[in-house]
Amino acid sequence: MSSMTALVYVLEEQVRDLLREKGSSRLIDGTAYGFDDWTVFHAYTEQPFTTPSGYVCTCIVVRSDAMGLVDEEKTLAEARHRLDSDERPVIVLIASSDATGSPSCRALVVTRAGVTGADTRFVPRRSELYTRNTGLLETSALAAKRVLIVGLGSGGSPIALELARAGVGHFTLIDFDRLELGNISRHVCGVNDLGRFKTLAVRDQILQKNPYAQVSTMEVNVNQALSQVDEAVAGCDLLIVASDNDQSRFNLNQMSLNYNKVALYGRAITRAAGGDVLRVRPWKGPCYNCIFSSGLVDGREEEMSQKRQALSVLPAYVEEDKINSMIQVGLSSDIAPIANMMTKMALVELSRGIETGISTVDEDLASDFYVWANRREEAYGNWPRMGFKWTHPSILRWYGARVDRDPNCMVCGSHITEDSVI
Amino acid sequence: MAWSSQQSARLRLETDILSRYFPTFSLRDSIIPGHAVVEGTMRSNAGHEYVIRLHVPADLPNSVPVVEIISPILKDRFGHSLVDLGTSYSMHLLKPENGVVRICHYSASHWSPNVTFTKVLLKIRAWIEAYEGHLDSGFPIDHYLPHMQA
Amino acid sequence: MEEKDSKSVQDHLTQITQGKQTTKKLVFDPRTQELILVDVKAPQVSPDAVTADDPTRDGFFAR
Numbered sequence: 001m002s003s004m005t006a007l008v009y010v011l012e013e014q015v016r017d018l019l020r021e022k023g024s025s026r027l028i029d030g031t032a033y034g035f036d037d038w039t040v041f042h043a044y045t046e047q048p049f050t051t052p053s054g055y056v057c058t059c060i061v062v063r064s065d066a067m068g069l070v071d072e073e074k075t076l077a078e079a080r081h082r083l084d085s086d087e088r089p090v091i092v093l094i095a096s097s098d099a100t101g102s103p104s105c106r107a108l109v110v111t112r113a114g115v116t117g118a119d120t121r122f123v124p125r126r127s128e129l130y131t132r133n134t135g136l137l138e139t140s141a142l143a144a145k146r147v148l149i150v151g152l153g154s155g156g157s158p159i160a161l162e163l164a165r166a167g168v169g170h171f172t173l174i175d176f177d178r179l180e181l182g183n184i185s186r187h188v189c190g191v192n193d194l195g196r197f198k199t200l201a202v203r204d205q206i207l208q209k210n211p212y213a214q215v216s217t218m219e220v221n222v223n224q225a226l227s228q229v230d231e232a233v234a235g236c237d238l239l240i241v242a243s244d245n246d247q248s249r250f251n252l253n254q255m256s257l258n259y260n261k262v263a264l265y266g267r268a269i270t271r272a273a274g275g276d277v278l279r280v281r282p283w284k285g286p287c288y289n290c291i292f293s294s295g296l297v298d299g300r301e302e303e304m305s306q307k308r309q310a311l312s313v314l315p316a317y318v319e320e321d322k323i324n325s326m327i328q329v330g331l332s333s334d335i336a337p338i339a340n341m342m343t344k345m346a347l348v349e350l351s352r353g354i355e356t357g358i359s360t361v362d363e364d365l366a367s368d369f370y371v372w373a374n375r376r377e378e379a380y381g382n383w384p385r386m387g388f389k390w391t392h393p394s395i396l397r398w399y400g401a402r403v404d405r406d407p408n409c410m411v412c413g414s415h416i417t418e419d420s421v422i
Numbered sequence: 423m424a425w426s427s428q429q430s431a432r433l434r435l436e437t438d439i440l441s442r443y444f445p446t447f448s449l450r451d452s453i454i455p456g457h458a459v460v461e462g463t464m465r466s467n468a469g470h471e472y473v474i475r476l477h478v479p480a481d482l483p484n485s486v487p488v489v490e491i492i493s494p495i496l497k498d499r500f501g502h503s504l505v506d507l508g509t510s511y512s513m514h515l516l517k518p519e520n521g522v523v524r525i526c527h528y529s530a531s532h533w534s535p536n537v538t539f540t541k542v543l544l545k546i547r548a549w550i551e552a553y554e555g556h557l558d559s560g561f562p563i564d565h566y567l568p569h570m571q572a
Numbered sequence: 573m574e575e576k577d578s579k580s581v582q583d584h585l586t587q588i589t590q591g592k593q594t595t596k597k598l599v600f601d602p603r604t605q606e607l608i609l610v611d612v613k614a615p616q617v618s619p620d621a622v623t624a625d626d627p628t629r630d631g632f633f634a635r
Contacts, residue, residue: 226423227423250481250483251481258428289534292534409536410536
């Protein structure tokens with residue numbers, strides 16, 4: 001163990017809960033995780049609600065009595081008794097109330113070499129977590145907002161995290177995929193989460209950013225759980241669609257129209273040579289089907305990032321070699337601009353009616369459909385080099401396209417008649 | 423779960439259009455999503471009749487409907503049952519279920535809610551003409567009908 | 573001039589499949605339920621007739 005004073009983080013909420021208990025003081029078993037040669041600890045009076053990291057070590061917690069006293073000798077004796085042969089320290093938390101009634105907590109680190117005091121810091125309550133985040137966006141304003149994210153892959157997972165960072169308080173995550181080795185390089189989750197449902201792994205990541213976020217998850221295929229998903233759409237403020245197939249997008253498009261919920265759709269094209277983002281403001285602008293039928297996405301084939309995705313859209317007779325050759329993924333850095341654009345658009349939508357520093361962005365985002373190019377290939381193969389001109393299309397810039405509602409759209413068209421559809 | 427109001431309206435629209443283009447086709451078992459079918463008879467230019475069944479998807483109109491040829495039992499020029507071919511790229515066939523041939527008409531990546539049952543059946547009508555061409559010439563059906571790009 | 577014998581229709585489909593130029597188009601006449609070959613510039617065979625060999629997303633097997 002290093003000679004520096006150890007640092008122990010404790011959830012303020014847990015200490016408050018402990019102090020609310022009545023009756024005589026008693027020793028309880030907590031849990032702690034240590035990092036960096038046992039110099040930093042995260043200690044909990046009860047099991048944390050997020051998936052912890054670090055190396056587990058013993059933690060005992062004691063609450064001071066009505067007089068504010070603790071039998072330290074007895075507590076330390078118990079801590080020493082808990083020391084085992086593998087040199088792991090035991091963390092002792094002593095919770096009490098100060099003169100003003102506010103909770104306080106002392107931490108001791110017990111090793112075979114002796115007992116040392118540690119600096120204790122509270123992870124604050126919800127109301128204080130984002131008090132410093134008062135610049136562009138008053139993030140507390142978004143604490144009540146409800147976001148539904150469908151698809152927690154390389155596109156949806158970073159959006160979820162960014163929205164958590166921005167203070168969005170309620171998430172519903174839908175995906176039936178599990179995290180596989182092939183996903184890791186492009187996903188916010190790592191090898192520690194292999195085999196887990198992406199929803200649950202991303203939930204834990206969200207809670208790392210905002211421990212007080214309310215996160216519910218649905219491990220379902222949208223196309224096979226329509227009524228469940230329908231309820232989730234009805235209850236959200238914003239729908240973010242980062243799924244990987246058109247069928248789910250068509251189903252979600254209908255739901256977003258039914259419930260008049262703004263929806264954002266994003267996707268990458270083959271090898272993430274670029275991508276596009278669509279905002280659907282129901283009945284005010286084009287819907288997903290209007291765009292799909294407009295020809296704007298023709299020749300911009302969706303990226304196939306895994307076999308399950310390819311099998312769901314290809315006829316059964318397509319050969320294995322062909323399927324494997326179609327699975328061509330881009331880099332995480334190619335997906336990032338698309339996820340970032342969707343995050344910005346999400347924040348604009350969620351901040352509507354709230355005076356924020358990003359309000360002007362809404363004025364700029366006049367288009368409902370945006371195109372991005374990462375490289376001059378695939379659909380962008382004929383684009384000129386970026387060079388120094390601003391007057392021609394170039395990679396690494398967003399382009400908004402003017403797209404109106406299709407009056408003959410079979411989903412949102414205003415005058416659907418027999419003659420308009422055959 | 424019952425049909426939504428949009429789906430009910432869509433079903434009415436589909437049957438209206440069908441009555442104009444394929445009047446022998448009608449909607450059956452339409453109460454329960456996932457069980458409804460559209461069934462009717464097509465006649466080739468040579469006068470041969472085929473009974474076609476289109477399964478209405480539970481998420482109408484957002485996914486590709488399965489289309490089967492119920493009768494007659496189809497054989498290729500060489501006398502083999504088309505069902506026994508299983509999935510066949512060259513014959514535009516998907517994996518058969520319940521001993522019935524399924525036609526590959528739209529790939530999922532090219533489907534959109536703008537495609538009506540009548541458009542689907544128009545493709546089936548062309549498939550039938552190509553099938554009869556195969557019976558005459560021995561050429562596979564994709565000699566007459568190209569493939570959608572994957 | 574209209575043609576609707578099976579052989580002509582099938583030959584036309586083959587030409588389309590092979591990407592050859594043709595002066596004919598295939599239409600479906602709902603009154604007779606036949607596929608009919610007509611000149612590209614010919615007037616409609618019936619008010620409800622629809623093109624059946626449009627090599628676009630919706631009209632045919634190919635794009």
